[in-house]
Every structure is written in structure tokens, then in C-alpha cells.
Amino acid sequence: MKYFALIWSNLRRKKVRTTLTIGSFAVALFLYGLLAAIQTAFNQGVEVAGVDRLVVRNKVSLIMPLPVSYRERMLQIPGVKAVTYATWFGGYYQDPKNFFPQFAVYKETWLKIYPEFKVPRGEWEAFLQDREGCIVGRKTAERFGWKIGDRVPLVASIFGGVWEFNIRGIYDAARSEDDTTQFWFRSDYLEERRAWGKGMVGWYVVQVADPNEAARVAEAIDGRFANSPWETSAESEKAFAAGFVKQVGNIQLLILVIGGVVFFTLLLVTGNAMAMAVRERTAELAVLKTIGFTDASVLWLVLGESVAYALQGGVLGLAAVKLFTLRGDPTGGLLPVFYLSPGKMALGLALTVAVGVVSGIIPALLAMRLKIVEALRRV
Amino acid sequence: MVRLDDNGDALIRVRNLDKTYRRGGQDVHVLQGLNLCVDEGDFVAFMGPSGSGKTTLLNLLGGLDLPTAGSITVAGDEITRLSGPKLANWRARHVGFIFQMYNLLPVLTAFQNVELPLMLTRLTKPQRRRHVETALALVGLGDRTDYYPRQLSGGQEQRVAIARAIVADPTFLLCDEPTGDLDRRSADEVLALLSALSSRYGKTVLMVTHDPRAAERAEVVLHMEKGALVEGTTSGPERSGPASKPAER
Numbered sequence: 110m111k112y113f114a115l116i117w118s119n120l121r122r123k124k125v126r127t128t129l130t131i132g133s134f135a136v137a138l139f140l141y142g143l144l145a146a147i148q149t150a151f152n153q154g155v156e157v158a159g160v161d162r163l164v165v166r167n168k169v170s171l172i173m174p175l176p177v178s179y180r181e182r183m184l185q186i187p188g189v190k191a192v193t194y195a196t197w198f199g200g201y202y203q204d205p206k207n208f209f210p211q212f213a214v215y216k217e218t219w220l221k222i223y224p225e226f227k228v229p230r231g232e233w234e235a236f237l238q239d240r241e242g243c244i245v246g247r248k249t250a251e252r253f254g255w256k257i258g259d260r261v262p263l264v265a266s267i268f269g270g271v272w273e274f275n276i277r278g279i280y281d282a283a284r285s286e287d288d289t290t291q292f293w294f295r296s297d298y299l300e301e302r303r304a305w306g307k308g309m310v311g312w313y314v315v316q317v318a319d320p321n322e323a324a325r326v327a328e329a330i331d332g333r334f335a336n337s338p339w340e341t342s343a344e345s346e347k348a349f350a351a352g353f354v355k356q357v358g359n360i361q362l363l364i365l366v367i368g369g370v371v372f373f374t375l376l377l378v379t380g381n382a383m384a385m386a387v388r389e390r391t392a393e394l395a396v397l398k399t400i401g402f403t404d405a406s407v408l409w410l411v412l413g414e415s416v417a418y419a420l421q422g423g424v425l426g427l428a429a430v431k432l433f434t435l436r437g438d439p440t441g442g443l444l445p446v447f448y449l450s451p452g453k454m455a456l457g458l459a460l461t462v463a464v465g466v467v468s469g470i471i472p473a474l475l476a477m478r479l480k481i482v483e484a485l486r487r488v
Numbered sequence: 489m490v491r492l493d494d495n496g497d498a499l500i501r502v503r504n505l506d507k508t509y510r511r512g513g514q515d516v517h518v519l520q521g522l523n524l525c526v527d528e529g530d531f532v533a534f535m536g537p538s539g540s541g542k543t544t545l546l547n548l549l550g551g552l553d554l555p556t557a558g559s560i561t562v563a564g565d566e567i568t569r570l571s572g573p574k575l576a577n578w579r580a581r582h583v584g585f586i587f588q589m590y591n592l593l594p595v596l597t598a599f600q601n602v603e604l605p606l607m608l609t610r611l612t613k614p615q616r617r618r619h620v621e622t623a624l625a626l627v628g629l630g631d632r633t634d635y636y637p638r639q640l641s642g643g644q645e646q647r648v649a650i651a652r653a654i655v656a657d658p659t660f661l662l663c664d665e666p667t668g669d670l671d672r673r674s675a676d677e678v679l680a681l682l683s684a685l686s687s688r689y690g691k692t693v694l695m696v697t698h699d700p701r702a703a704e705r706a707e708v709v710l711h712m713e714k715g716a717l718v719e720g721t722t723s724g725p726e727r728s729g730p731a732s733k734p735a736e737r
Contacts, residue, residue: 111607118595396591399552400605400652401580403573481552485587 112406116413119386127418130382134422134464135429137375138457142430144364145453149286150444151360152350160320161190162222163327164349165313168340172197174309175339180215183315186333188326190318193218196299196311198292200263200272202253209249211263211292212311213299222316225283232257232278240298242277246289248437250279263292268303288446290438315343372464379468383415387472394476395484408477415469416462423461427454498525499692500549500660505558507544507715518544519715522558526660531686531693533706540712542696543664549694550583550662551575563659580608584653588665590645592637598624598648599633605656623651627681643674650681660692661685667702679705 120127165183167173180192198211216237220226228236228244236242245255255261259276274294282289300307317326327343334341344352354360387394394407402410431449433439438447502524509516519541526532534542547553548560551567559568562582570578584605592601602623606616624630627647637645646666653661663682667675683705685691695706703709711718 111613114600115593115596115604115607118593118600122595392591393593396585396587396593397604398576399550399579399585401576401608403576405573482547485552485591 112410112413116410116417119390119414120417123386126382126385130379130418131422131425133375133378134419134461135426137371138423138426138461139430139433140371140426141368141457141460142427142434142449142453144368145457146430146434146447146449147444148360148364149450149453150438150447151354159223159225159316159346161317161323162346163315163317163323163330163343164346165315165327165330165341165343166349167312168331168342171312173339174306174311175313175341177308177310179313179334179339179341182333183313183330186326186329188317188319188322188329189315191218191222191316192313193222193316194296194310194313195219196296196309197267198263198265198294198299199267200265202261202263205264205266207253209246209252209290209292210288211294213296214293215296215310219293222314225287226280227283228278228280236277236295239275239277240295240301241273241275243274243292243294244278244280245276245293246291247279247281248289249292250276252290252437268299268305272302285448286446286450314346372460375464376468379415379418379464380471382418383411383469383472384475386414387411387476391479391484394479395481398479398481399485404477407479408473411473411476412466412469415473416465419461419465419468420458423458427457499528499530499563500524500526500694501559501561502549503559503561505545505548505560506556507541507548507553508556517715519548519555522716524710524717526692526694528692529686529690530708531683531706532695533703533709534694534696534712535698535700535703535709536712536718541715542712544715545712546662546664546694546696550585551579577608580605580656582659584656584658584661586646586649586653586661586663586666588668590637590642590649590669592645592648592652594637597634597636598629598640598651601637601648602651602655604652609656619655620651623655624648626654627651641674642670643677646670646674646678647681650678650685654685654691660694663693663695663697665697665699666695667697667699675699675702 165175165179167175174196175194177194180194183189183192193215195212195214198213200211201207202209220228220233232244236244243261250256253261255276257276257279260273261276262271262273264270265272280289280291280293296310315326315330317323323345327345330343331341394411397407397410398404427449431454434447434449438444440447502522505519505522505524506517507519509518522541522545534545536542544553548555549562551570554571555568559566561567565578565582567575567578592598593604596604599620602620603616606619609616611619621630621633624633627650629644629647629651632640632644632648635644637648640648646669650666661682666682667678670678679702682693682695686693686707693706695702697703
């Protein structure tokens with residue numbers, strides 16, 4: 110710590126270069142934070158997936174429905190604890206850009222299977238009493254300024270017409286990574302009003318009694334409906350969510366490539382800045398060695414400087430991106446769970462330090478190996 | 489007293505010192521079989537033409553470089569056997585360096601520059617502060633502690649460099665052309681300071697210089713030529729006369 114003043118003084122030596130180098134780190138870490146938040150948003154379904162839940166969809170495609178009668182038949186399969194279902198509504202509020210997910214849900218078991226969603230008992234009771242009632246996630250309610258009791262019209266792009274709903278409750282989530290942008294309304298209301306596809310649902314969610322038996326239960330479900338007009342494909346919720354992400358593309362790889370390029374560029378920028386700093390200070394480093402600083406202390410001084418650049422920029426970038434993500438989804442609904450977790454921030458900080466060390470290591474080694482007599486001769 | 493023979497109790501003992509550099513595929517013998525003894529408290533000036541090996545000798549005495557052959561013993565430590573961190577620690581404890589170009593760190597204040605050698609010690613911050621303030625007061629810059637080198641004159645910068653050299657109370661001081669970049673008045677101030685350090689505080693001072701007026705301040709002036717001591721004279725009217733003869737080889 111007693112060398113801190115020395116490191117700090119060196120950082121202030123070339124203010125423009127220091128500012129630009131720190132700025133490079135800040136921009137890179139801001140980008141890292143954004144990519145991490147986007148990755149979290151895409152993987153949110155995978156991360157929060159319940160280990161005891163199976164998703165059962167039409168074997169042909171997710172957009173093909175399944176008969177509502179399957180629920181009772183699934184309940185008879187050993188290992189199945191509860192079954193619920195939902196149907197994608199695909200509406201919008203006022204403008205097609207106002208996207209958020211709306212599901213017609215089976216009210217009897219929906220919350221039992223998704224205990225992570227928290228709805229005050231009174232509000233849920235009110236929802237059960239009102240056929241046109243709906244429950245809205247906190248984020249969506251805040252986004253549109255909705256409150257309990259409001260009557261909300263949605264344009265139904267799939268089923269046609271304008272559907273009106275009464276907001277009977279607002280749900281919150283147990284975990285920050287849970288999605289609170291959803292809009293649930295009663296499946297019996299959908300069944301009553303829709304002109305086509307009656308008696309069909311979008312997909313089922315099955316709760317299994319023992320998560321270790323999930324694979325066997327999934328196989329049993331698919332076996333039960335094999336060779337029927339509506340064959341099923343049952344898989345764990347995690348696998349279902351992962352498959353959903355894959356449909357968009359290999360987001361993980363994309364993020365890794367972009368992140369890798371950014372950090373590699375950063376490595377070059379900082380490495381160059383540190384190399385210049387060491388070259389300019391050859392005589393000063395020789396003086397330090399002359400008065401008794403060991404080769405190792407000179408190495409740590411240069412590395413400390415490099416890491417100090419990195420940390421300042423890194424903290425700045427991470428703080429900025431954290432503030433940015435606190436404002437929520439910047440896309441208006443495409444990334445419902447958009448946040449930067451403490452784990453990702455810690456990883457960002459660790460990456461920052463690593464880049465600081467790697468970019469400073471060659472200049473630091475050069476400084477360490479500096480021959481005093483030769484360096485002093487250059488003064 | 490500076491001697492070329494060895495009576496065994498000198499502070500600095502140099503024996504058969506050789507230094508050879510390889511330049512352009514050829515060996516350049518910078519020092520050849522040099523012998524020297526310096527007692528504690530001596531103020532010695534080395535003079536001689538460029539390339540005579542003065543600075544090389546100073547570098548070897550300060551442990552900045554290693555000889556090709558021979559030995560240097562300072563206060564009982566044979567420094568030519570030391571290397572790496574041990575040699576660095578030895579330098580920190582025993583040597584104060586003063587350079588022609590002052591070599592202060594421009595981003596540090598006078599106080600911080602002088603404090604540098606003390607950062608290698610176990611002194612606490614308040615102890616370091618006391619030492620630095622004493623050293624700066626000794627060189628007459630007690631009121632310039634927060635000045636950066638660019639805010640000081642050349643003479644003041646060199647005095648800060650002297651304060652840095654003495655702050656850790658080293659065994660001896662090595663000065664390489666300490667007045668080479670100064671005007672006459674500043675040079676006299678610096679030389680007076682070095683003389684005082686030797687005469688009043690008993691510091692051993694070894695100085696390389698081209699300036700005869702600077703050399704006059706030393707008790708002994710040793711002349712070097714082609715890597716060997718060729719002549720020695722005592723300085724000052726009361727001490728004039730031969731101090732040594734060229735080493736027999």
C-alpha cells in the first residue's frame with residue numbers, strides 16, 4: 110500500500126493517455142455488462158426453470174395446439190403430481206410495438222405449479238371470481254401505468270378483435286431473475302370468446318412428484334399419446350427453455366465472440382499504453398532500482414499501474430452499465446428479464462483485473478529486467 | 489585516508505578490479521587490475537578523461553554493475569558476491585547516489601522523492617516524515633517539501649537529490665558529476681553541502697567529476713586513465729602533495 114502514492118502519481122503523469130486508457134476499459138466493461146445482461150435475458154428461462162416441471166407441447170411444433178382433454182389423461186400417469194396449461198394469446202396494447210407475453214391460463218393449478226410467482230390472496234380470489242379478470246406482472250403494470258381495477262383493451266392479433274380485461278391483481282416474483290412482464294387471463298374466457306380452436310390449448314406444464322423420475326414421466330406422457338392425431342413432445346422445462354433460446358441462434362457463442370474481440374482489443378490498447386509508459390520512464394525505473402528497489406518491486410509497480418488503469422475503467426464501466434440495466438428492458442419487451450447480476454459484475458471485475466495483469470506483464474517484465482547501468486546511460 | 493595498498497581495515501577495499509565490455513565483437517577493457525582502499529569519512533574525487541573508467545568504477549562501487557574480475561568489499565560485505573535482491577537491499581542500506589541530471593521523479597514532490605529510499609525500510613509513516621523533513625532541512629529546502637521538481641531550480645533539484653541520497657543514512661555517497669549541469673553558484677552550494685556531509689557528519693563521499701574546482705573540494709583527487717589509477721593528490725593547501733602512486737601491476 111505504501112507504493113500506492115507512487116502508482117497514483119504515475120497515473121496522473123499523462124492525463125490524456127490515462128483518461129483514454131481508462132475510457133477504453135470503461136467502454137469495454139459497459140459492453141461486457143450489456144452482453145451479460147442480454148445473455149441473462151436469453152437464458153433466464155433456462156436458469157429459472159423448475160426441476161420438477163415438464164413442458165408438454167405438440168410434437169409437430171409449439172404453435173400447434175393440444176386437446177384440453179389431455180389434462181385428465183396425464184394426471185393418470187404415475188409420477189404426475191399436477192397439470193396445468195396455457196395458450197399464447199399474442200395481443201398488444203394500443204400499438205403493436207407494445208409487446209409483452211399474454212397467456213390464457215388454467216386458473217385452478219397455474220399458481221400451484223409456479224410458486225415463484227407471488228399474488229396476494231385477495232387479488233387472486235378476485236381474479237377467480239371475474240371471468241374477464243387478469244393478473245399482470247409488476248414490470249408490465251409499471252410500464253403502462255396500470256393499476257388494479259383498470260379495464261385494459263388488448264388487440265388480439267391471433268384470435269381477432271379487441272378483448273377487454275379487468276386487472277384483478279399484480280404479481281411479483283420471488284427471485285430477481287423471474288419474469289414479471291407476463292399477463293395472465295382465464296382460459297375459460299378464451300374458450301368462450303374465440304371463434305376457432307375450441308377445446309385446444311397451447312401447451313401443458315406437468316409437475317412431477319419426484320424430479321429424478323422426470324425423464325421416465327416424460328417418456329410415459331409421450332407414450333400415452335403416441336399414434337394419436339396430436340402426439341406430444343414432453344421435456345424438462347430447462348430443456349424446453351434451452352431449445353427456445355437455440356431457435357434464436359447461438360447467443361452464447363455470439364456473446365463470447367463479441368466479448369472476446371473487445372477484451373483482446375483492450376489488451377492491445379492497454380499493453381501499448383503500458384509499454385509506452387515504461388519506455389518513457391526507463392531512467393526513472395533505473396533510478397528506483399539504483400536506490401534499492403528490487404527487480405520484483407519494480408515488476409509489481411508496473412503491474413500495479415496497469416491494474417490500476419484497469420480497475421478504474423472497469424469500475425466506471427460496470428457502474429454505468431448497472432445504472433443502465435436498472436432502468437429495465439431497453440427493447441420494450443423483447444428482453445423481459447434484463448439485469449446485471451452481482452455474479453456477472455464480479456466476473457467483469459475479475460476479467461478487468463486479468464486484462465490489467467496480462468496487458469501489463471510484458472512491460473513489467475521489461476522493467477524488471479532493465480539493466481541499471483544501460484538505462485542510466487540513456488539519460 | 490585513500491590508499492592503493494591494503495591494510496585491512498578500510499571501509500571500501502577494491503582488489504584487482506577488472507571490467508570488460510564486449511562492443512562490436514571486441515573486448516573493451518574499461519578497468520584493469522584496479523586496487524583502492526577508502527577509509528570512513530574520506531571525500532575522494534575521481535578525475536580523468538572521458539572513457540577512463542570513472543563512472544564504471546562508481547557503478548561497480550555502488551553495486552549497479554558486476555566486475556569481470558576482482559572484488560569490492562564495503563564494511564566487510566563483499567558486494568561482488570551479491571546479486572539480485574540481495575544486492576538491491578545492500579544498495580538501499582549502504583549507498584546514496586547523486587547523479588548529474590538529478591534524476592528526481594517528476595511526478596513526485598520533493599518530499600515524496602526524498603521519501604523513496606525510506607519506503608524500502610520498516611519505518612512508520614510518521615518516522616519517515618521526520619527523516620524526510622530532517623534531510624530536506626539539512627540541504628536547506630525545508631520550505632520546499634511540496635514543490636515538484638519542475639518548480640525548483642537546478643541547484644535546488646540537486647539538493648533534493650542529495651537529501652534523497654542521505655535520508656536513509658547510507659554508509660557512503662556516490663556522486664557522478666554532481667555539478668555537471670549546474671551554474672557556478674549552484675555548483676558551489678552543492679559542493680559545500682557535500683564537503684559538509686563529509687567533514688561535519690563523517691560521510692564517506694566518492695565523486696566523479698571533470699571540474700577541477702569541484703575536485704578541489706575533495707580531500708583526495710585520484711586521476712584515472714585507461715581504466716587504471718595513475719596518480720593521486722591531496723587537495724587544499726594544507727593537504728597538498730602526493731597521496732598515492734599508480735598501482736603496481
